[in-house]
Amino acid sequence: MVRLETETGETSDKLLTQNSIVLMEGENAVLGGTLFVGDQRYPLCKTTERITHLAYCDASDSLMAAMLATFLQAWMWPYHNDPTVYGQYLVLDQVYPFYEPADLMAVTDMLMEEGVPYAVSVMPVYANADYPAMKRFCEWLRYIQSKGACIVLHAPLVTLENVDMETYKKQLNTAFNAYSRYGVYPLAIEAPEVYLFSKRGLEAIQGFRTVVLYESDEQLGDRADGASLAWHDGHQVIAPYLHEGGAITTAYAQAIYLNVNEEIPALRGFVQALKRSQRVLKSLTDLENSVYVGNDYVNRNAQGVIEVNGELVDLTYEPFQYEEYKFQRGLEEYLTSQIETSNKLIMAFVLVAGSFFAVAIVLSRRAMKRDILHQKRYQHATERNGKARSGKGERG
Amino acid sequence: MNLVDYLTLFAMVSIWTLMGINVLLSVGGFIYYYKMGKEDPNIPLKEYPFVSVMVPAHNESAVIRRTVQALLNFDYPKDRYEIIVINDNSTDNSAEVLADIQADHPDRMMMVINTDSQVGGKGKSGALNIGFSAARGSVFAIYDADNTPEPQALRILVEHLMVDDSLGAVIGKFRTRNRNASLLTRFVNIETLAHQCMNQAGRWFFFKLCTIPGTNFVIHRHIIEAIGGWDPKALSEDTEISFRIYRLGYKIRQIPAAVTWEQEPFRLDIWFKQRTRWAMGNLYVLGSNFKYIFDPKGGRMRLDVLYYALVYLLMATALVCSDSIFVLGVLGYVHVSLGGLSTMVWVMACILFEFNVMLTLSMEKNEFNLESAFIVILMLFSYSKLWVIVVMRAIYMIVKKLATNSEFTWYKTERSAD
Numbered sequence: 001m002v003r004l005e006t007e008t009g010e011t012s013d014k015l016l017t018q019n020s021i022v023l024m025e026g027e028n029a030v031l032g033g034t035l036f037v038g039d040q041r042y043p044l045c046k047t048t049e050r051i052t053h054l055a056y057c058d059a060s061d062s063l064m065a066a067m068l069a070t071f072l073q074a075w076m077w078p079y080h081n082d083p084t085v086y087g088q089y090l091v092l093d094q095v096y097p098f099y100e101p102a103d104l105m106a107v108t109d110m111l112m113e114e115g116v117p118y119a120v121s122v123m124p125v126y127a128n129a130d131y132p133a134m135k136r137f138c139e140w141l142r143y144i145q146s147k148g149a150c151i152v153l154h155a156p157l158v159t160l161e162n163v164d165m166e167t168y169k170k171q172l173n174t175a176f177n178a179y180s181r182y183g184v185y186p187l188a189i190e191a192p193e194v195y196l197f198s199k200r201g202l203e204a205i206q207g208f209r210t211v212v213l214y215e216s217d218e219q220l221g222d223r224a225d226g227a228s229l230a231w232h233d234g235h236q237v238i239a240p241y242l243h244e245g246g247a248i249t250t251a252y253a254q255a256i257y258l259n260v261n262e263e264i265p266a267l268r269g270f271v272q273a274l275k276r277s278q279r280v281l282k283s284l285t286d287l288e289n290s291v292y293v294g295n296d297y298v299n300r301n302a303q304g305v306i307e308v309n310g311e312l313v314d315l316t317y318e319p320f321q322y323e324e325y326k327f328q329r330g331l332e333e334y335l336t337s338q339i340e341t342s343n344k345l346i347m348a349f350v351l352v353a354g355s356f357f358a359v360a361i362v363l364s365r366r367a368m369k370r371d372i373l374h375q376k377r378y379q380h381a382t383e384r385n386g387k388a389r390s391g392k393g394e395r396g
Numbered sequence: 397m398n399l400v401d402y403l404t405l406f407a408m409v410s411i412w413t414l415m416g417i418n419v420l421l422s423v424g425g426f427i428y429y430y431k432m433g434k435e436d437p438n439i440p441l442k443e444y445p446f447v448s449v450m451v452p453a454h455n456e457s458a459v460i461r462r463t464v465q466a467l468l469n470f471d472y473p474k475d476r477y478e479i480i481v482i483n484d485n486s487t488d489n490s491a492e493v494l495a496d497i498q499a500d501h502p503d504r505m506m507m508v509i510n511t512d513s514q515v516g517g518k519g520k521s522g523a524l525n526i527g528f529s530a531a532r533g534s535v536f537a538i539y540d541a542d543n544t545p546e547p548q549a550l551r552i553l554v555e556h557l558m559v560d561d562s563l564g565a566v567i568g569k570f571r572t573r574n575r576n577a578s579l580l581t582r583f584v585n586i587e588t589l590a591h592q593c594m595n596q597a598g599r600w601f602f603f604k605l606c607t608i609p610g611t612n613f614v615i616h617r618h619i620i621e622a623i624g625g626w627d628p629k630a631l632s633e634d635t636e637i638s639f640r641i642y643r644l645g646y647k648i649r650q651i652p653a654a655v656t657w658e659q660e661p662f663r664l665d666i667w668f669k670q671r672t673r674w675a676m677g678n679l680y681v682l683g684s685n686f687k688y689i690f691d692p693k694g695g696r697m698r699l700d701v702l703y704y705a706l707v708y709l710l711m712a713t714a715l716v717c718s719d720s721i722f723v724l725g726v727l728g729y730v731h732v733s734l735g736g737l738s739t740m741v742w743v744m745a746c747i748l749f750e751f752n753v754m755l756t757l758s759m760e761k762n763e764f765n766l767e768s769a770f771i772v773i774l775m776l777f778s779y780s781k782l783w784v785i786v787v788m789r790a791i792y793m794i795v796k797k798l799a800t801n802s803e804f805t806w807y808k809t810e811r812s813a814d
Contacts, residue, residue, distance in 0.1 A: 332734065335405060339736030346412060350744040353419045357751035360426050364758040367433060 002056065003036040004044065004064065012063045014056070024048050033067050045071045088281055089238055090118040090271070091152065091190075091212060093257040097125055097137040104137075107260050107267060108144050114271045117283030118258075119150040121190045121212065124157075124175030132325045138182035139320045145184060146317035148304075150284035152212055153179070153186035155195075155204060165203055172204070173294035182320075183313070185298050185306055187289035188238075192216035196237070207292040210284060212238045212255045238284075401734040403717040408737075410714030414706060415745060421598030422590075422752050428601040429594075429652055429759055437653035438548075439555040447477040447554060447614070448533030452523035454483075456541035457490040459659060464497050466544040468504060472551045477537075478505035482527045485517030486510075520610075521626035521633040528625055536620060540611040544573060545656035552654040553614040564646025565615040565638075567608055568654030569593050577662040582771050583779040584660040584667070589763070590756040596650045605700050606648040608641075610634035612656035619644065632677025635704075639685050642697035668786065675790035679708055712787040719781065749776055 004012045026048050033044025035055050044067070045054050054071060058064045092107065111118045120141065125134060141151055156171040179186055188210035195201025196213070205211050238255050256274070258267055274281060291298040300306045306313045327333075449467055453460055460481070467479050483490050494508040509526060516523060524538065535557065537550055549568050557566040570593075572585035592609065599605045608615075610633070620626075623640045630636035638648060661667035682704045688694035689701045724730040753772045757763040797803075 332401065335401075336735035339405075339408075339734065342412075343736065343738045343741050346741050346744060349416070350748050353423075353748060354751050356423060357755045360423075360755050361751075361758045361764075364426070364430065364755070365764065367430065368759070368761065368764075 001037075004056065004061075004067075005034040005036065006063065006067060007032055010063055012061055014058060014061070022053050024051060024053060031071050088254045088256050088274075089212070089284055090116055090274075090281060091255045091257050092118060092120045092260050093190075093214075094123060094154065095120055095260055096123050097134045099137070099260065101136050101140045104140055104260060105143075106264055107258075108140075108147075108149065110264055110268050111271065112147065114268065114275065116271055116275065116281050117148065117285070119152050119188070119212070119255075119284045120144065121152040121154050122179065122186065123154050124171065125178040126171055126174050129178035129181065130325075131327075132322065134178070135182065135320060135322065138179060138184050141179065141184040142182060142320075143317045146315050148283065148285060150188065150289075151179065151184055151186045152188040152190050152284070153208075155189055155191040163200065165200060168204060169294075172207070176291070176293040176296070180296070180298075180308075183315075185291070185300075185308070185313070187291060187298065187300050187306075188212055188284055190214055209290045210238070210287055214255070214257075398733065400721060400730045400732055404721055404732050404734055404737070407714040407718035407721070410710050411718060411745070414711050414714075415748060417703075417706070418595070419748065419752060420602070421595045422755060424598035424601035425594040425596075426755060426759070428597040432652050433759075437552050437651065439559050441555055441558055444473050444476045444551075444554065445535045445558060446533045447472065447535045447537050447550065448527075448531035449477055449479045449537040449539060449550065450524060450527040450531065451479070451481045451539050451541055452484055452520050452527065453481055453486065453490060453541035454517070454523070455486045455488045455490060457486070457488040457493050459542045460490055461493055461497060463539065463541055463543055464494070464506070466547075467539065468501060468506075469547050470545070470550045471547045472554065474504065477550065478507060478532060480507045480509065480527045480531055481541075482516070482523040483508055483510045484523040484526075485513050485515075518628055519631075519633075521628045521630055524633070525625045525628070528620060531617075534617050535614050536617060537614045538611060539656065540658060542573075542659040543570070543611050543656045544658075545612060546654075549612060549654040549656055550614070552651055553612070556649065556651050557614050557616070560649070562647050563649050564619050564641040564644060565608060565613055565648045566654075567596070567606060567648060567650050568612040568656060569650070569652045570609060570612050570656045570658050572660045573657040574659050574662060579771075580664060580667055580779075581660050581662050583775050585763075586753060586757065586768065586772060586775060587779070588660070589760060590753045593650075593652070594756045597652065599700070599703070600650050603696055603699050604647050604649075605642075605696060606650045607638045607700065608634040608648060611658060612654065615641075619646065629680070630677055631673050631680060635678050635681045636684075639681060639697060639700070642695070642700065643688075645695070668782075671783070671786045672790050672793065675708065675787050676794055678704060679790055679794055682708060708787060712784055712791075715781075715784045716788065719784065746773070746776060 002014050004014065024046065028046045028048050030043040031045040031047050031052065035042040035044045042055060044056065045052065047053070052071065054068070056064075057068065059068060090111070095104065108118070108120075122141065128134065145151055153172075153176060156168060156175060158168075176186060187208075189205050189208035190212040191201070191205050191214070193213040193215060195205055196211075258270070285300070285304055289298075289300045296309060298306065298308050304315075306315060449470075451460075451463060451467070456463075464479065464481065470477065481494055483494060491508070491510050498506055498508060507530065509530060511517070511523070511526060516526060528536070535554060537553065539545060545568075553566045553568055557563055570588065572581060572588055575581050575585035596606050596609075599607075615637075619641060622644060623637065626633045627636050627640075641648060661670055682701065685697075685701050686705070689698050689705070691698070694701070721730060721732065725732065750769065750772050753775075754764065754769060757768050757772075
């Protein structure tokens with residue numbers, strides 16, 4: 001007589017029909033369940049590396065069947081007890097610092113209401129990172145980061161045919177620091193998918209363990225001539241989702257992009273459709289992320305702890321303090337702002353002058369009708385003619 | 397910022413500054429015209445001074461008969477004015493025409509001075525100096541040979557000159573006699589009303605400044621004597637003499653009720669030559685008077701020097717920059733990186749120009765209509781651009797003549813029978 005007991009205390013009594021002995025080497029982990037034989041207590045299921053041993057199995061018993069399913073799942077998908085590691089990731093794509101934070105907040109509030117994990121792909125910033133607009137933008141990022149959102153840095157845009165990689169890396173470093181200075185840590189890079197097939201592309205993304213891909217023709221100067229080399233570097237690659245019909249579950253991770261410029265109801269409808277589908281929406285924070293940029297090393301483990309150069313970072317959100325910012329504008333920007341101000345003054349001037357002219361035109365037309373401007377001089381001239389011809393006028 | 401940006405900025409600031417000044421002058425001009433329209437322009441005198449009406453004429457047989465006839469028809473006391481026509485080295489039959497008129501009016505005081513190339517033919521200033529030496533009047537009135545003044549014009553001018561001792565000269569208004577001859581004369585007509593008459597009135601209203609327009613004005617003899625006659629080197633003797641009158645401390649006033657009608661160039665080539673001479677003459681005056689702009693003793697005359705500098709140097713340069721940048725930009729040769737430049741502001745400038753000119757036309761009979769409104773718009777994009785070319789050509793010719801040390805020659809505007 002044996003008794004099975006689950007982790008939650010449910011039990012089932014069975015007759016033992018056969019004894020067997022299995023020897024397992026190394027560290028054994030208990031997957032769950034307890035087997036009582038008389039006064040003796042044994043683990044029901046133990047595992048070591050690829051061997052998992054189930055001490056008792058009777059699939060006709062509903063409790064046992066349920067436990068068997070759990071053990072099978074843990075055996076087949078050993079990471080984090082999840083049925084699949086190939087999740088889909090919602091990414092708010094190409095978010096620029098000049099977007100209105102309130103609008104962005106409305107989108108992320110909606111996503112939080114819907115209870116879906118998401119990431120935000122921010123565009124690289126190379127200059128004026130101390131501007132108030134950037135600070136406000138980063139305050140929003142810092143807030144959603146504290147709520148579990150993952151920040152993804154869009155790779156520097158490439159427009160030249162042959163890119164100087166030193167310059168590229170400096171840009172990447174600058175862009176990363178533009179965010180990290182506000183306590184916002186991009187933990188993945190968003191790069192064109194063709195980067196996976198070129199050495200320069202790999203060099204560009206090598207500092208980021210997690211890479212989100214997007215479709216683009218941007219090249220770094222060298223062409224792909226074979227298969228992807230990304231796996232050799234140990235990258236976690238998330239491909240873009242291209243819905244071309246057919247199966248909606250795939251054997252690889254995908255990024256599903258959301259456009260922040262769309263209306264909230266449209267975005268909400270899309271998210272709800274995703275939730276009803278068979279998709280497994282996951283968070284990038286479920287992955288372990290690491291970033292090497294410049295002299296900085298940022299690591300985020302599966303428990304959500306971020307370390308920067310070995311120091312733990314507090315991700316708690318605190319509202320930012322704003323001081324009056326003095327813009328150090330260049331002459332051109334200064335003049336541009338002056339011209340914009342002048343435009344308003346000119347508009348006002350034209351409005352006032354135009355109104356005066358309109359009124360004056362009405363007045364002069366009315367005066368013309370009364371012949372004030374012209375008739376009078378002729379009348380008087382006629383009256384004077386006779387007297388003037390005599391050679392003497394009269395003093396008025 | 398590149399050179400194109402700086403030039404764009406310069407053009408914008410200059411054009412809007414001058415636009416503002418122009419609007420201000422139009423406001424003053426309107427108020428002055430409106431007030432003058434309500435007042436009686438006639439100021440009868442106890443005794444009218446003897447006036448010498450001088451008409452310099454060079455090959456003017458096509459128009460001179462009509463002009464002299466109009467002068468004979470003045471309602472000014474007939475025994476108180478003489479007409480002196482300086483037939484200046486004419487090669488046409490002006491002498492015969494003038495002799496006929498004299499024969500037809502034996503009772504009128506009319507003198508014709510015929511000069512040859514030895515004595516005359518030196519331009520309008522030279523002819524006026526010749527007439528001045530023979531004139532008897534204590535007041536001079538000057539009319540161009542293509543003018544037909546209204547009968548009361550001379551009397552009104554003299555009356556206003558005599559009642560105000562601070563006035564050195566009084567000018568009237570001139571209108572275009574042949575305004576329907578061509579599109580060009582329509583443009584000139586509008587330009588005359590808006591930019592010469594109205595601006596003159598505005599300058600008088602605000603600053604008590606006016607520039608003699610070369611015709612339809614009266615001036616005291618003692619002033620001509622004090623300044624030593626007309627400057628034979630001046631191509632625009634009217635502007636030149638105005639500045640010398642200012643320097644004597646006298647004012648020049650415009651009286652809109654004294655009207656003369658004159659023939660304007662009806663062909664582009666004639667207009668071009670005439671305006672080039674004007675521009676060269678005005679630049680000459682500007683050059684010879686510019687030193688006074690920093691001299692406190694120059695008084696309010698400095699404002700007029702500044703005004704001429706703004707119009708002939710700043711405005712012309714700004715328009716050259718603006719138009720060149722626009723054309724080169726359209727062709728893709730230059731690019732303005734300066735931000736904030738608004739098309740709406742440019743449209744506003746056009747609207748303001750239209751309103752400004754239409755206000756002037758609204759004060760005249762038979763000028764304020766839709767056709768004129770259309771012509772004003774057309775004028776902005778055609779006639780105004782020609783003015784820039786005229787000024788640039790004038791500057792080029794001045795530089796060329798100074799470099800070659802050659803003399804300036806007087807261009808006599810061609811007339812036609814109308």
